[in-house]
Amino acid sequence: MNTVVVTGLGVVAPHGDQPDALFERLMRGESALAPVFPELPKPAVAALASFDESRWFTKLQLAGVDRVSQLAVAAADLAMKDAGAVGELDPERIGVYAGCGMGGAAALETAYRGGGRVPPLTIPAFMPSAPASHVAMRQGVQGPVLTYSVACASSSIAIAEAARAVQRGDVDLAIAGGSEALIVPGVVLAWQAMQTLAAVKPGEESRAVRPFATDRSGFALGEGAAFLVLESAERARRRTARCYAQLAGWGLSCDATHLTKPDAPGQARALRQALKQAGLRPSDIGYCNAHGTATRIGDAVERDALATVWGGDLERLQVSSTKALHGHLLGAAGALEALITVLAVHRRELPPNMHGGATDPACSLDLVPAGGCAAPRLEAAISNSFAFGGTNSVLLFSRA
Structure with missing residues (x-):
């Protein structure tokens, strides 16, 4: 392969x-x-x-x-x-x-x-x-x-x-x-x-x-x-091409529960698949470009899915949703956010989670602060896309 x-x-x-x-x-x-x-x-x-x-x-x-x-x-x-x-x-x-x-x-x-x-x-x-x-x-x-x-x-x-x-x-x-x-x-x-x-x-x-x-x-x-x-x-x-990153893993799953209400176990299945294919552990992932739609239920469910898979390593995972700045591109959201995640891995820099103010206790995550941050040890990152219809897709990029 x-x-x-x-x-x-x-x-x-x-x-x-x-x-x-x-x-x-x-x-x-x-x-x-x-x-x-x-x-x-x-x-x-x-x-x-x-x-x-x-x-x-x-x-x-x-x-x-x-x-x-x-x-x-x-x-x-x-x-x-x-x-x-x-x-x-x-x-x-x-x-x-x-x-x-x-x-x-x-x-x-x-x-x-x-x-x-x-x-x-x-x-x-x-x-x-x-x-x-x-x-x-x-x-x-x-x-x-x-x-x-x-x-x-x-x-x-x-x-x-x-x-x-x-x-x-x-x-x-x-x-x-x-x-x-x-x-x-x-x-x-x-x-x-x-x-x-x-x-x-x-x-x-x-x-x-x-x-x-x-x-x-x-x-x-x-x-x-x-x-x-x-x-x-x-x-x-x-052909001596520049490599921005390796697409090391991906995971696909379906909630099979509701057309518009997200489901943490379904999202967790996609997250586990991406990790398994890449041969990595949760602790190996330094950044998550979250689906993060800023809806009342969606953000909390995504946090629960991450917590289910990352467990005690969740505090080591930095998270942001760039939708706060570029909006939700729906069918193109996964591609734009994948491109941003590739650049985060390539540059070893993390874009911020903006406009957050006080974080909802139900969404307790290590959110990247305003101004972003350097991530000199970043080796791998994920990009989450969780859709209406219950389909979940996770892309995992690592350093080339």
Whole structure:
């Protein structure tokens, strides 16, 4: 079985499209949350990605290409260039593994609100598999091109499945990640109706999301795309590629209990699987990029799952949820947070858990303080993605 390493990073997110600059903004605790759609009955905040589509598309090419696919094409292209892998492979030995939770929201919004005038390319624009297909066409990929739509775990699972394909030798290189662009009025209203979005106080919009805090009230939506280039360590050595980290383990499980209520035993199963595959103990893991949605039940359940697996070693595990700063990217959340976790391992620095204030006793964890911190001994870290539907995905990265 091949050892799987990360050799390329590409991102278009609320904090920009340069991975190191994005990470540094997170370390400074810069929030990308801002008010959106003042016309809605209730105030809302979200984290929008600053994106110039003209860098990747002509006006003619943009016909029928929803924002979710535009972001994916850009992030995947940046990842391939970062890996130095463009144009050197048999196209049949490359795969695209993409997560997308809700597809082209802008295309659907336009169709629903068009007064009967529906653009003829609405269907190919909003289908969840469109981002992966556009990435494949742009990169000339002729191997497996697969989409995973598993709510908030979509892109984390896509990365795990890509790693499995590289490990088995099914592909020589995988472009793995996800994309989401659903900040439109209809989607925001739907999430508000579920009462899962953070309460917004005037003047405190940028601090609305407070993971693990006593006064937490929910998450805010974000948009963006992130992709990792995965290949075998042997292949990376042969071409003298930079290795950011090793994807040493992953775990997948299903709660099988409730469609929206998380379950600590189910999450614990995924955590144990990731550790077992990597051949590591809980004490070997120095950092957890938590799912951390800042919902009342979600944060406490995640803490219980970590406590179940880590036991007495929990106090040695530093934790943060970067959703406080970039929002919840839903189907792309796992990919963005995996990229952040890879950089944490590579740089040996931990991004902060912001806006926490007083920590809820039910969420007692060693939270990374404002300003982040250096982690000179960090050897391995995990990224958690726990989804509606009860699917749990954990990615474990170690030093390359």
